[in-house]
Amino acid sequence: MPYEVKSLNEECGVFGIWGHPEAAQLTYFGLHALQHRGQEGAGILSNNEGQLQRHRDLGLVTEVFRHEKDLQKLSGKAAMGHVRYATAGSAELNNIQPFHFKFQDTQLGLAHNGNLTNALSLRRELEAQGAIFSSSSDTEILAHLIRRSHHPEFMGKVKEALNTVKGGFAYLLMTEDSLIAALDPNGFRPLSIGKMSNGALVVASETCAFDVIGAEFVQEVKPGQIIQINDQGLHVEQFTDKTNTQICSMEYIYFARPDSVIAGVNVHTARKQSGRILAREAQIDADMVIGVPNSSLSAASGYAEESGLPYEMGLIKNQYVARTFIQPTQELREQGVRMKLSAVSSVVEGKKVIMVDDSIVRGTTSRRIVRLLKDAGAAEVHVVIASPPLAYPCFYGIDIQKREELIAANHSVDEICQIIGADSLTFLSQEGLVEAIGHDNLCLSYFDGIYPTPLYDYEENYLKSLGGKSV
Ligand SMILES: O=P(O)(O)OC[C@H]1O[C@H](OP(=O)(O)OP(=O)(O)O)[C@H](O)[C@@H]1O
Ligand SMILES: NC(=O)CC[C@H](N)C(=O)O
Numbered sequence: 001m002p003y004e005v006k007s008l009n010e011e012c013g014v015f016g017i018w019g020h021p022e023a024a025q026l027t028y029f030g031l032h033a034l035q036h037r038g039q040e041g042a043g044i045l046s047n048n049e050g051q052l053q054r055h056r057d058l059g060l061v062t063e064v065f066r067h068e069k070d071l072q073k074l075s076g077k078a079a080m081g082h083v084r085y086a087t088a089g090s091a092e093l094n095n096i097q098p099f100h101f102k103f104q105d106t107q108l109g110l111a112h113n114g115n116l117t118n119a120l121s122l123r124r125e126l127e128a129q130g131a132i133f134s135s136s137s138d139t140e141i142l143a144h145l146i147r148r149s150h151h152p153e154f155m156g157k158v159k160e161a162l163n164t165v166k167g168g169f170a171y172l173l174m175t176e177d178s179l180i181a182a183l184d185p186n187g188f189r190p191l192s193i194g195k196m197s198n199g200a201l202v203v204a205s206e207t208c209a210f211d212v213i214g215a216e217f218v219q220e221v222k223p224g225q226i227i228q229i230n231d232q233g234l235h236v237e238q239f240t241d242k243t244n245t246q247i248c249s250m251e252y253i254y255f256a257r258p259d260s261v262i263a264g265v266n267v268h269t270a271r272k273q274s275g276r277i278l279a280r281e282a283q284i285d286a287d288m289v290i291g292v293p294n295s296s297l298s299a300a301s302g303y304a305e306e307s308g309l310p311y312e313m314g315l316i317k318n319q320y321v322a323r324t325f326i327q328p329t330q331e332l333r334e335q336g337v338r339m340k341l342s343a344v345s346s347v348v349e350g351k352k353v354i355m356v357d358d359s360i361v362r363g364t365t366s367r368r369i370v371r372l373l374k375d376a377g378a379a380e381v382h383v384v385i386a387s388p389p390l391a392y393p394c395f396y397g398i399d400i401q402k403r404e405e406l407i408a409a410n411h412s413v414d415e416i417c418q419i420i421g422a423d424s425l426t427f428l429s430q431e432g433l434v435e436a437i438g439h440d441n442l443c444l445s446y447f448d449g450i451y452p453t454p455l456y457d458y459e460e461n462y463l464k465s466l467g468g469k470s471v
């Protein structure tokens with residue numbers, strides 16, 4: 001399967017539109033802007049006067065829609081799409097979204113960014129009651145809950161289902177006559193509403209998808225909200241009032257595109273600010289600052305500005321060899337990093353270099369790059385990381401679910417420094433991170449292990465990995 005070699009994988013991206021004659025085309029452009037959120041598969045489902053049609057496949061958006069006819073057949077003035085990186089269920093075609101359910105009386109489209117923490121137990125219960133699943137993904141569960149609800153109204157059924165699933169979810173649903181968006185009570189994942197000049201309403205995981213289609217930002221979907229969009233406009237309700245906003249801090253640190261805005265904060269600005277604060281906290285004597293392309297470049301520019309050191313291009317990313325086959329072994333991950341980045345010897349030779357990266361997960365990237373820079377002649381390599389040590393897994397939509405994988409869960413900062421071969425290693429403090437982002441409605445569980453919800457099906461194994469410490 002085509003795939004970019006990444007150390008830290010993204011989640012998923014959703015996009016929906018109601019009220020435009022070229023709805024599927026615009027969804028294609030929107031998904032293209034969200035491609036960084038998932039590269040395993042993509043799909044679009046359109047709604048032509050109540051007739052839903054879908055095309056999906058494994059691969060990047062441009063590969064899935066390489067034949068124009070596949071997009072052209074998706075007619076109608078409403079559509080929704082998805083780019084996937086799996087968190088639950090394998091990377092096979094059956095799990096690629098949007099899902100399209102055809103019942104004898106109606107049809108339903110479903111797309112999901114996030115990860116349910118009670119998916120296994122719900123599935124067990126549903127199967128015991130006779131449900132037959134068509135995929136191994138957690139996403140499908142919502143459709144079963146909606147169809148099995150005894151509530152007399154469709155929206156009532158959806159609300160009941162949304163109150164049954166737990167964990168992280170930004171959902172889009174397409175019915176015959178409306179597009180529905182819903183966000184979990186913690187609002188872990190970003191989800192925003194925009195408007196086009198013809199009045200069409202759009203929903204997207206990130207605001208960068210609005211810019212490519214000329215839509216204007218209107219409002220965010222708030223935690224616990226369900227928003228129905230149809231020919232009458234936009235109808236906002238809460239499916240629960242028990243909310244506690246906890247936006248995933250890794251969205252700001254790494255996942256989201258720098259041009260996106262989450263909770264009123266531009267991602268590049270937050271990253272740049274984190275670099276500035278890191279420079280104040282680290283105070284390292286050096287000749288230059290370099291970033292690790294792509295995601296740490298904003299933080300590196302902030303670090304350079306604050307420290308007054310020159311910002312140099314010491315590492316080059318090869319934009320073309322990055323695509324290869326999924327090979328999730330450590331050895332091949334290292335191979336991927338090597339293919340991806342080269343050090344510029346004429347820039348770093350004989351110099352004391354500060355290398356800024358946004359995060360250390362397994363330590364593969366930092367170790368490899370320190371070696372690259374030293375092989376290229378750097379006299380000293382000081383690694384500074386624009387986030388605190390990542391020592392706890394995420395259960396709300398990212399693929400880091402095992403503590404054993406995380407270098408900071410198993411080693412002190414000094415040990416990590418030795419393992420990656422750096423001359424010094426400094427992490428941004430948690431307070432510094434919060435200050436950089438500028439609000440404290442953040443999920444920081446990666447760093448402090450404090451989870452804002454029970455972990456349900458994951459709890460037992462997680463507790464074992466902690467050696468009995470309670471969550
Ligand atoms: O410690 P590790 O396990 O190596 O993971 C950390 C690295 O992973 C991410 O980059 P990634 O290579 O995924 O892609 P990027 O080009 O978007 O920065 C992140 O920006 C770090 O560089
Ligand atoms: N990364 C995601 O948001 C994935 C959505 C869903 N859990 C899946 O695995 O398909």
Ligand SMILES: [Mg+2]
Nearest residue numbers: 292293294295
């Ligand atoms: Mg990186």
